[in-house]
Amino acid sequence: MDITASGTPALDAAADHLLIFATKDDDILDGGALRQLNEALDGGLAPLVKSGELSGSVNETVVVHTFGKTETSRVVIAGLGPAEKMGLDEIRHAAANGARKARSLSSGALAVAVDGEECGFTTEEIAGAICEGLDLGLYRFDRHQSPKKVPNVLERVSLHSQNVAGVEAGIPHGRSLAGAANFARDLANEPSNLLTPTELANRAEAWAADHDVEIEVMDEATAAELGMGSFLGVAKGSHQPAKFLILRHRGGADEPGLGYCGKGITFDTGGISIKPAANMEAMKQDMSGAAAVVASMGAIADLKLPINVTALAPCTENMPGGNAIKPGDLLTAMNGATIEVINTDAEGRLVLADALSYANHLGLSPLIDVATLTGAVAVALGDVATGVMANDDDLAAEVIEAGKRAGEKFWQLPMFPEYDDQIRSQVADVKNTGGRLAGAITAAKFLARFAGDTPWAHLDMAGTDDASKTRGTQVKGASGVPVRSLVRFAAARAEASA
Structure with a gap:
């Protein structure tokens, strides 16, 4: 058009x-x-x-x-x-x-x-x-x-x-x-047998080439050399090779710049902790976080924002194959932290643990991760608002303001220290689930361990990644949230530092 x-x-x-x-x-x-x-x-x-x-x-x-x-x-x-x-x-x-x-x-x-x-x-x-x-x-x-x-x-x-x-x-x-949001929609709407981790990497490479964005695709061997045991633990159950995408826009000075991390589970069966059959087809969209950060880089580059931005997307399937991780297994993340696997269906936080660790390794700051992480956030906020949890309230406020400018709604949830008790493990540094209570928050508390002291915000879009009906800018299917907010956030940061 x-x-x-x-x-x-x-x-x-x-x-x-x-x-x-x-x-x-x-x-x-x-x-x-x-x-x-x-x-x-x-x-x-x-x-x-x-x-x-x-x-x-x-x-x-x-x-x-x-x-x-x-x-x-x-x-x-x-x-x-x-x-x-x-x-x-x-x-x-x-x-x-x-x-x-x-x-x-x-x-x-x-x-x-x-x-x-x-x-x-x-x-x-x-x-x-x-x-x-x-x-x-x-x-x-x-x-x-x-x-x-x-x-x-x-x-x-x-x-x-x-x-x-x-x-x-x-x-x-x-x-x-809008073009970036629609690209994210295309990726999330694609059936998972057609959008494997390898194909997602191929389409990201084509997108990057079209928009003058640097891209590197890390394979499993390289991820293993870096010690990404949490990411690769999830990948073990699938025959499809995992891919870790790294996209860079260099519009600023020499500092590392802003970091976006997106969950890229191209299909989520739940693994050994397998999901019910009803509505499992929707799990093709469990890579919507990766789609969002990849897509946002195209718009950031198109707009020539004077800021450095790096997007990281750990991409794999979560399958119950013979080599799949099991409840009770122990994984070691890139930052050296040990993780007790309680539920293999809490895999998004496992792949993001290594993405956040790698972002810290690169010196990126602040960090924003995007994920269809928990059904609990949808119970709390429905399909109206994306949940925001952060170790920095000022950063959370910036995200919410970027959403207002983009027309995407966010709502901040608390990160009180009492929630840490729910993810304490008897055999490891942390366990990957904290039970049913405050599930969205305890998932964020898990991720906070890997963000460390770096200013960080977590966007749980499990309720907003899909539109159930067509109205206004929303078309039934993948929503493209929060691509436009990520672009607006980067633009506001660039303007503030000018």
Whole structure:
């Protein structure tokens, strides 16, 4: 899909569809492109407002036919909600809803009216948000299907504003963020027999090459030389060779820079502590953390952020093969810590233990790990917010603020020292589960042992990695969370150090 900027008035655009945004206000028809459309239709929108069919409510889309009174014969009006509550995320969602509605009607070209500098955002910010919404909302994962008919496609989109320069500046920013999130979605939606650790490494290499990101793929032999016994312990049960991905963006000075670590379990059976059969197919997405950190590096490089960032992704399957680790086994991580395996289905923290240890070995700081780590976080926060746990409250606040700017919700959970008692082992330095109580927190407490004194935040996305329905920027399936927040975090760090 090609997206361009235009100074032509939106109502004069030669397109198959015109998208206009509406706020939920008493004077809904008094401003911008919606007022112009109402005038062109000789007040024809007023009856829709009076009847409540057009209110500007969030998630509302209204189709209006102009019968030759405007250049575009069909207009989609997408609701933003109340003006006083409107932010960039409302613009993203409205753009996604409106574009999907237009596409459902026919293929062709879409024109979008870019209004709203008076709402406190620049044209560049508004255009960027619109592009994010378009690319995220129009996402499809249908490469393995044989459709009965060719699906509708919006081939071209034009964003219309008097401030063409502002729109042109916003387009690549929004598209880069959404493109990275969609790449993460593609990886997480892919069936696990097609996305083995080796194939994930191949696709990461291609992504890195396309975005001028350095990449190194560490094999099992090299990981063994480094003493990554925790990561390799999980890999023992699978016939698929494990891969440890290292991606680097060098945009800053000589310091090691920021470190992202992502859990890359390309399929999780639970191992010897095998999961129930029901819904096990969803475990193909247990590499969503790795997908997020890999994808974020593409956008960080595209935006040429003046900061050094390294992403680490330990990738393997968790299978119950003959060589698989067993409950009661002992593993030794790269940092020398010994781990008693209580439950082999608590494997994500085992691979991240070595990723965090390696990040410390590289001198990276601060560290953020991303993982579909515990069902407990989904019980606590549902599918609305990603859990944040940290050894540094200021760092956690930065992550949450980056999420607000990206339109991704986070909620911090406590890390009180009393929780450490639950992961004390009688035979090792630590055990890999702490029981049912506070499961998300005790998992984070385990990881904290390997982050050490380095400022660190843990993002448990087990409740937010998958969207159960399509609405706004979310399309049913892999969500792409928290790619855009990781990029925003790096951008904020770069800005703060400038």
